[in-house]
Amino acid sequence: xxxTNLNPPTKGYEFLGPPGAFLITVGVPTMTYALYFGCSxxxxxxxxxxxxxWPTASAAVSDIAWWKSxxxxxAFLLYLAWYAYTLLTWLILPGDWVDGVVMRDxxxxxxxxxxxxxxxxxxxxxxxxxxxxxxQSFTFIYEKWVGFVTASLxxxxxxxxxxxxxxxxxxxxxxxxxxxGNPIYDFYIGRELNPSIGSFxxxxxxxxxxxxxxxVLIDISMVCEQAVRRxxxxxxxxxxxxxxxxxxxxxxxxxxxxxxxxMDITTDGFGFMLAVGDLTWVPFIYSLQARYLVFNQVELGxxxxxAITAVNLxxxxxxxxxxxxxxxxxxxxxxxxxxxxxxxRGSKLLITxxxxxxxxxxxxxxxxxxxxxxxPTGFSTPVTYFYVTYFLVLLIHRQRRDDENCEKxxxxxxxxxxxxxxxxxxxxxx
Numbered sequence: 001x002x003x004t005n006l007n008p009p010t011k012g013y014e015f016l017g018p019p020g021a022f023l024i025t026v027g028v029p030t031m032t033y034a035l036y037f038g039c040s041x042x043x044x045x046x047x048x049x050x051x052x053x054w055p056t057a058s059a060a061v062s063d064i065a066w067w068k069s070x071x072x073x074x075a076f077l078l079y080l081a082w083y084a085y086t087l088l089t090w091l092i093l094p095g096d097w098v099d100g101v102v103m104r105d106x107x108x109x110x111x112x113x114x115x116x117x118x119x120x121x122x123x124x125x126x127x128x129x130x131x132x133x134x135x136q137s138f139t140f141i142y143e144k145w146v147g148f149v150t151a152s153l154x155x156x157x158x159x160x161x162x163x164x165x166x167x168x169x170x171x172x173x174x175x176x177x178x179x180x181g182n183p184i185y186d187f188y189i190g191r192e193l194n195p196s197i198g199s200f201x202x203x204x205x206x207x208x209x210x211x212x213x214x215x216v217l218i219d220i221s222m223v224c225e226q227a228v229r230r231x232x233x234x235x236x237x238x239x240x241x242x243x244x245x246x247x248x249x250x251x252x253x254x255x256x257x258x259x260x261x262x263m264d265i266t267t268d269g270f271g272f273m274l275a276v277g278d279l280t281w282v283p284f285i286y287s288l289q290a291r292y293l294v295f296n297q298v299e300l301g302x303x304x305x306x307a308i309t310a311v312n313l314x315x316x317x318x319x320x321x322x323x324x325x326x327x328x329x330x331x332x333x334x335x336x337x338x339x340x341x342x343x344x345r346g347s348k349l350l351i352t353x354x355x356x357x358x359x360x361x362x363x364x365x366x367x368x369x370x371x372x373x374x375x376p377t378g379f380s381t382p383v384t385y386f387y388v389t390y391f392l393v394l395l396i397h398r399q400r401r402d403d404e405n406c407e408k409x410x411x412x413x414x415x416x417x418x419x420x421x422x423x424x425x426x427x428x429x430x
Contacts, residue, residue, distance in 0.1 A: 006105055007174040013185065014177065014401070021188035028276050029153050032284055033070070036145060039288070039383045041295045046381045072147025078140075079151035086209045089118040090200070100260045105173055109194060111201060111260060115208050116253045122213060126220065136228045141221035142294060145284075152211075152280040159202065159279075160187060160272035167192035167269075175269030190269025203270040206278040207259055208252060214283040216249050222290035226297065236305055237298040237376035241290050244312050244373050251320070258327065263402065289377050289384050298378050308375045315368025322354040322361040341420065343413035351420050358423040359403070363395045367425075399424050 015021055037060075039046035060066040095114025102108055130138050141148060164187045167174060178191040195202045219242045227234045252259075259265055264274060300308070328335060329350055339352040354361040370388040377384035403424070407414045424430055 007172075007179055008176070010177055010180040013180065014189070018182050018185045021185045025184075025188050025272055028281060032149055032153075032280055033146070035285065035288060035383070035386065036149065039292060039381070040145075046292055046296065046383050070146055070150045072144050072150070075144040075147025076151040076154070078144075079148055079155070082214065083155065083210050085122075086118065086213065087205075089121060090114065090205060090209065093117050093121070098257050098260065101266050103173065103193070109196075109201060110199065111204050111257075112199070113256050115256045116250075118209065119213055119216075119250070119253050122217075126217065130220075130224065135224035137224075138221050139225040139228060141218050142225040142291070145291070149280065149284050152284065153276065156272065156276040156279045159206075160190075160270075160275045163195040163202070163270050163275075164191055166195060175267065177267070178269035178271065186269075186271065188272045190271030190274060193269050195270050203274060204259065204265055206270075206275065207264060208256060211278045211280070211282040212249055212252065215286055216246055218283055218287040219245055219290045222287065222294050226294045229294070230297070235293065235297050236300045237378075238290055238293040240300070240305060240308060240376045241293065241373055244369070245286070245290075247316075248369060251316075258323065261330070263398070267405075285390075286373075286387060288387060289373055292377055292381075292384050296377070296380070298376060300376060308372055311375065312369055312372035315365045315370075315372060317365070318354065319362050319365025319369065322365060325350065325353050325355060326362075341413070341417060343410050343417075345410065345413075347410065349410075349413075349417050351417070356421055357427045358425055359418075359421050360395070360399050360425045363399060363425045367392060367395065395425065396430075 013020075015024060037043050037057075043056075090112060093114045095112045095117065097110045098113050100109045100111055126138070164183075166172070167186075173193045175190055175193045178186050178189045180186055223234050223238055223242055226238055268274060325336065325338065329338070329340070329348070336353055338350055339356070340348045340350050342348050350356065358364065367388065370391045374385045374388050403414075410417070
């Protein structure tokens with residue numbers, strides 16, 4: 001009876017149910033490869049001529065040699081070594097143990113916080129390596145790009161399959177949205193809430209370690225590749241992309257405890273959706289702009305550099321200020337004396353400050369930063385703006401999921417709150 005109460009069958013679907021889950025499971029790897037083969041030196045540019053896309057793609061997928069070329073043994077072994085390194089540093093580097101939120105079984109998981117120190121160690125090692133052996137020694141990620149993508153996909157599939165199989169063991173706490181009984185959907189969305197081995201929590205580990213840190217290493221490899229081609233000095237555009245994305249990652253790692261209250265950690269199960277998102281999509285899609293600038297070099301000049309920097313700083317200010325207000329309020333502090341409404345459940349919802357301007361002001365800041373990462377590539381192709389476009393769709397979907405959950409949780413109080421704060425992300429727009 002207890003297990004039934006804790007793990008009720010999921011009654012509804014997201015992502016259009018099993019057909020949608022299957023299409024996304026196939027579509028994410030397909031899109032990752034397509035963004036490389038459709039925007040690279042090997043394809044002749046970005047975007048390749050439309051009249052050649054289908055004949056080229058059809059010829060490739062019908063050739064067994066092309067399929068074999070997706071796997072690179074050296075890249076696979078290097079990727080496994082990288083994942084093992086991040087796991088080892090989690091284990092041996094010191095860090096505080098922080099409580100997560102109370103789960104519905106009444107327990108709290110503890111999470112080891114040492115991602116920032118892991119990143120500092122990694123940057124020290126990489127910097128020393130490049131200083132000793134030169135930038136040409138760190139161009140291997142660019143050269144073996146497809147192999148690294150395949151390695152990360154294989155790791156994602158392996159983890160998702162292992163966690164799905166392990167979720168049927170007795171005593172597992174399942175995600176409320178991942179217990180439908182349909183294997184395609186549950187494999188994708190994630191059946192078990194917190195797959196763990198002892199004190200090691202796989203979901204939170206993947207969230208900000210192997211993929212997020214690899215994203216920066218990829219950017220550094222792109223800068224090294226461009227510097228080698230130019231004989232020493234990379235362009236201001238690729239440096240700007242590196243600095244923006246480096247700053248974003250450093251901020252996330254430094255504020256590691258903040259992820260413990262996100263929907264990914266508290267609500268979603270760990271399945272293929274999170275595995276492939278963390279390990280493949282983040283490092284290899286988010287670094288598209290840096291990879292593009294290797295072979296399509298753009299010189300911005302001081303004026304454009306300053307303008308793009310201003311967009312990024314504005315986005316970061318909104319993102320950090322909004323999250324700061326929320327975190328202060330959740331922890332019982334209200335230094336700005338912000339107004340709030342109290343629901344019948346006793347919960348308090350902010351209605352002034354950034355959270356009075358829209359229901360998700362942090363998303364607005366995130367999107368401005370995403371735009372700033374694409375602007376250094378110029379306007380010769382729409383492909384380098386794929387990330388900000390995708391991110392807009394993702395955040396709107398996430399906002400709608402959050403609003404639906406809040407409506408179930410707060411009922412008529414949520415409708416009252418929406419009248420006070422009518423805009424969802426962008427004030428006066430949406």
